[in-house]
Amino acid sequence: MYDFSQYGTPSKEWLEVSSDSATPHSSLSVVERQEIVNKMETLSPMVRMVDHNILTQDQSSLKSRSYTSVDSDITQRLPVALYLQGGGFLTGTITSEDAVCSRIAINTGIVVLNVCYRHTPQHTYPVAWNDTHDEFEWLHDHIDDLGGDPQQVMIIGISSGAYLAASFVLEEHLSLGSTTRPPIAGQILMVPSLINVECYGPMIEKFQDPSVCSLHKSRDAPLLSLSTLQVYTVRAFRVGNFDMCFTLTSDRGYHRACFKF
Known part of the structure; x- marks a missing residue:
């Protein structure tokens, strides 16, 4: 959340988009929209795909699928990405x-393990977080079957997956987790959601003019309004407060993030 007012007024193109109040699939229920998003064409077989089932700590089963390029040398231990x-x-x-x-998998030559952690509204916090831990443990338990290198996971x-990834990696980095596995080799976060909207209060108070903060100025954005954002976050967390808030320091300043463990 930042003050973007220094960049001037909205562009003509953005005003044209925002003038169209119609939201895609706005007349559909959450379940109907879920089904539409989930229907994607299966990729052509340029990779070896193997399906797995992961037993969770609450005795549920998670579907997973591993991907290895057909050009990879299966006699060699490969890096693995969860x-x-x-x-x-x-x-x-x-x-x-x-x-x-x-x-x-094709472009990097690594093994990719894709796991479908459990979703809202059927499952709320901390289910997805626990699933992430169980997926990581299963990966290491079956590292030989995957043809992977346990030192390069x-x-x-x-x-939202980046939210889970960052939370899990930070937990392990601070030695708060229960895993005894080799250190995580790295993380890649794409369009990450790292700060929950419930953490914004103290940050807004630091603005001389709260009306210029991006949360306020974009609350009615046509692509992702605040009310739409809350559909996801409220369903996912459904708890009163956060267990832990960390202030992460770096040579570029500080970044405040809220994570749930």
Whole structure:
């Protein structure tokens, strides 16, 4: 959340978009929209795809799929990426991620493990967070079956999946987790959601003029309004407050982030 007012007024193109108040699929229910987003074409077989089932700590079963390029040398131990899908904690299936996971495997030569963590509204916090931990443990338990190198395991997350990835990696980095596995080799966060809207209050108070903050100016944005954002966050968390808030320091300043463990 920042003050973008220094960049001037909205562009003509943006005003044309925002003048159209119609939201795609706005007349459909949440479940109907979920089904539309989840229907994606399966990628052509340029990779070896193997389906797996992961037993969770509450005795549920998670669907997963591993991807290895047909050009990879299966006699060699390969780096492995645990892939966490986006979708606002609401949408996403194994098949919906076939394209991106296959491209990652083909272009990098690594093994990708795509796991469908459980979604809202059926499952709220901390289910998806626990699923991430169980997925990581399963990956290491089956590293030989995957043809992977346990010293080169990374985590990739998109949007809400990046939220889970960052939370898990930070937990392990601060030695707050329960895993005894080798250190995580790295993380890749794509369009990450790292700060929940409930954490914005103290930040807004620091603005001389709160009306210029992006949260206020974009609250009615046509593509992702504040009310739409809250559809995802309220469903996912559904708790009164956050367990932990961290202030992360770096040579570029500080970044305040809220994570749930």
